[in-house]
Amino acid sequence: MSAAAGNFLARMAASSRVRSDAAETRRPAEPLARRASRLPPPPALRLSPQGFDLIAEVKRRSPSAGNLAASALRIAAQARNYVQGGAVALSVLTEPEEFAGDLAHLKEVAAAATVPAMRKDFLVSPYQLLEARVAGAGGVLLIAAMLGDRELREMLRATHQLGLFALVEVFDRPDLDRAVAVIRAAGPAVVDGRCRTLLGVNCRDLRTLQVDFGRFAGLAPHLPRGVPTVAESGVESPGQAARVAGLGYDVALVGTALMRASDPGRLAGELLAAGRASAFESAGQLARRS
Numbered sequence: 001m002s003a004a005a006g007n008f009l010a011r012m013a014a015s016s017r018v019r020s021d022a023a024e025t026r027r028p029a030e031p032l033a034r035r036a037s038r039l040p041p042p043p044a045l046r047l048s049p050q051g052f053d054l055i056a057e058v059k060r061r062s063p064s065a066g067n068l069a070a071s072a073l074r075i076a077a078q079a080r081n082y083v084q085g086g087a088v089a090l091s092v093l094t095e096p097e098e099f100a101g102d103l104a105h106l107k108e109v110a111a112a113a114t115v116p117a118m119r120k121d122f123l124v125s126p127y128q129l130l131e132a133r134v135a136g137a138g139g140v141l142l143i144a145a146m147l148g149d150r151e152l153r154e155m156l157r158a159t160h161q162l163g164l165f166a167l168v169e170v171f172d173r174p175d176l177d178r179a180v181a182v183i184r185a186a187g188p189a190v191v192d193g194r195c196r197t198l199l200g201v202n203c204r205d206l207r208t209l210q211v212d213f214g215r216f217a218g219l220a221p222h223l224p225r226g227v228p229t230v231a232e233s234g235v236e237s238p239g240q241a242a243r244v245a246g247l248g249y250d251v252a253l254v255g256t257a258l259m260r261a262s263d264p265g266r267l268a269g270e271l272l273a274a275g276r277a278s279a280f281e282s283a284g285q286l287a288r289r290s
Helices: 008-026 029-037 072-085 103-112 126-134 149-161 173-185 214-222 238-246 256-260 264-289
Strands: 053-058 089-093 117-120 139-143 165-170 197-202 229-232 251-254
Touching: 008 126, 029 126, 053 072, 053 256, 053 264, 072 089, 072 103, 072 256, 072 264, 089 103, 103 117, 103 126, 117 126, 126 139, 126 149, 139 149, 149 165, 149 173, 165 173, 173 197, 173 214, 197 214, 238 251, 238 264, 251 256, 251 264, 256 264
Parallel strands: 053 089, 053 251, 089 117, 117 139, 139 165, 165 197, 197 229, 229 251
Antiparallel strands: none
């Protein structure tokens, strides 16, 4: 492992802090909060009763895959394809250095889609949640490994106050245990069918950039009941979607495979179909055993 790879998450956190401070200097939090308070509620995140859903990701590049989209125009088109393919939400990279993201991409996707758009970034401050809300987001990503318990509690509380859902991401068992405790303390994860909080397991550890698909199976027995769970990264084929659904994950978040697909809407539909078939089969097996 290179020193740069080992320090990736720390670098992203430091860069995010600089971006947040600079943005707040240009545009103070108070008027941004007033603007956010005047906005209509964002679309609700509601999972289907079919046992498995897809969060489809739009991004211009990634550190591991390189360039994925030449322009923001393709990002807006991708968003529409994903919705047609059945995606329940859209994840949008806004980190500029490694992912060529921008808040403008979030605005475009939110305007183009009928499902909630989630700001995916290395968020470290409540100010960035305000930015997301004003840009049209319906949700945000919170990375547990970047935030202490108090910070995670504050970020989750601020997220809910803004009417956004939070995808709380973990890499390992200690992350998971910490995150579950904070999520439980924040109240119900789902209220009247609307998801407020999801717990995501990322099989790419952003501290090391290493991918371990087996992490999904390793952490599956420890996933909490009552909190929708998301398999992040590593899902590239219908077979892998079926695998994580069979392990009990409610959602898969898929980005690179969809960005590279010649027909992303079709691939999204195939991932959903495979996951739902597997979830249905697993539910039937449990019913027969009970």
